[in-house]
Amino acid sequence: xxxxxxxxxxxxxxxxxxxxxxxxxxxxxxxxxxxxxxxxxxxxxxxxxxxxxxxxxxxxxxxxxxxxxxxxxxxxxxxxxxxxxxxxxxxxxxxxxxxxxxxxxxxxxxxxxxxxxxxxxxxxxxxxxxxxxxxxxxxxxxxxxxxxxxxxxxxxxxxxxxxxxxxxxxxxxxxxxxxxxxxxxxxxxxxxxxxxxxxxxxxxxxxxxxxxxxxxxxxxxxxxxxxxxxxxxxxxxxxxxxxxxxxxxxxxxxxxxxxxxxxxxxxxxxxxxxxxxxxxxxxxxxxxxxxxxxxxxxxxxxxxxxxxxxxxxxxxxxxxxxxxxxxxxxxxxxxxxxxxxxxxxxxxxxxxxxxxxxxxxxxxxxxxxxxxxxxxxxxxxxxxxxxxxxxxxxxxxxxxxxxxxxxx
Numbered sequence: 001x002x003x004x005x006x007x008x009x010x011x012x013x014x015x016x017x018x019x020x021x022x023x024x025x026x027x028x029x030x031x032x033x034x035x036x037x038x039x040x041x042x043x044x045x046x047x048x049x050x051x052x053x054x055x056x057x058x059x060x061x062x063x064x065x066x067x068x069x070x071x072x073x074x075x076x077x078x079x080x081x082x083x084x085x086x087x088x089x090x091x092x093x094x095x096x097x098x099x100x101x102x103x104x105x106x107x108x109x110x111x112x113x114x115x116x117x118x119x120x121x122x123x124x125x126x127x128x129x130x131x132x133x134x135x136x137x138x139x140x141x142x143x144x145x146x147x148x149x150x151x152x153x154x155x156x157x158x159x160x161x162x163x164x165x166x167x168x169x170x171x172x173x174x175x176x177x178x179x180x181x182x183x184x185x186x187x188x189x190x191x192x193x194x195x196x197x198x199x200x201x202x203x204x205x206x207x208x209x210x211x212x213x214x215x216x217x218x219x220x221x222x223x224x225x226x227x228x229x230x231x232x233x234x235x236x237x238x239x240x241x242x243x244x245x246x247x248x249x250x251x252x253x254x255x256x257x258x259x260x261x262x263x264x265x266x267x268x269x270x271x272x273x274x275x276x277x278x279x280x281x282x283x284x285x286x287x288x289x290x291x292x293x294x295x296x297x298x299x300x301x302x303x304x305x306x307x308x309x310x311x312x313x314x315x316x317x318x319x320x321x322x323x324x325x326x327x328x329x330x331x332x333x334x335x336x337x338x339x340x341x342x343x344x345x346x347x348x349x350x351x352x353x354x355x356x357x358x359x360x361x362x363x364x365x366x367x368x369x370x371x372x373x374x375x376x377x378x379x380x381x382x383x384x385x386x387x388x389x390x391x392x393x394x395x396x397x398x399x400x401x402x403x404x405x406x407x408x
Contacts, residue, residue: 212339
């Protein structure tokens, strides 16, 4: 019983920290493109600040990984949060000064902060026994449920806080949110697995403590399936999510309506986390990825039904559910592909590819929505989903053949 209580306490503080982090992230997604429109030199560049968030995350992945390996995960999370606070302060000033260049740089800093804090999911998974990893990831993802309400609500309240400078209040709220995040990180448990793994590798070498050549990982089909599933689901989700506020505005919807759609979308992203951990254990990760691809395909169909509120809402809910299944499946498959001593390298490679695709997706979101419209934008995801589905099925069949050969 004590072990269960201790585990719940550990996962609880991780979940609370992730909730505060997600509130800021959801608000950024809800308001940045609209805020950018008020000071951007052209409509096509309205989504550029969101792209800078992803770019900052990409640029920060390797430094964040190395710093956390050198100084520990808590030190890295604190450092990242301080950078985020600096970015929020700069964003507040740039909205007041109506400086789009500084506004974009501020989002770059916020993205650099995300590079550190996005490792929180791995830290949580490494703080529990291996059989509880899926549950730990679910706890992290469940944190997005309250953020689904509080993030857009913060955006709505912050927009009108200073009538002479729309959206300035949103970034002042972000400063407060990041300050809370800093406070909660101070109470995170410090995983000592790295110490035990190092000791084990030194005194009692085992296969799990060995570092294999990078060429082995390049040829590992399972690694590529996990990376592609995570990258495409994250990239496509980010592209459509960042385009929604602008698309709904262009079709006559008020910000209140787009905020509601984003709330339902975020709920679709995180409510499945109550059971996606169990689905991983029952279905295995590759089959959960395939289920996510199917749901993402349904999103495209729903989006094509029109530009009223309901098609937007249903499409974004399905987008969130599909992302959850692909992301949980891909992340759980990823942690099966490396030894403890290889985790920093493989996690950095994974997230570099994921955020590279996300940069391309979010950068193109504003341009594509402006040029081809919301309905056609949703068809962009179909070829990518088909590709990942074929690749995943091939991996499943290859793994089955290996198992059958070993039984002979």
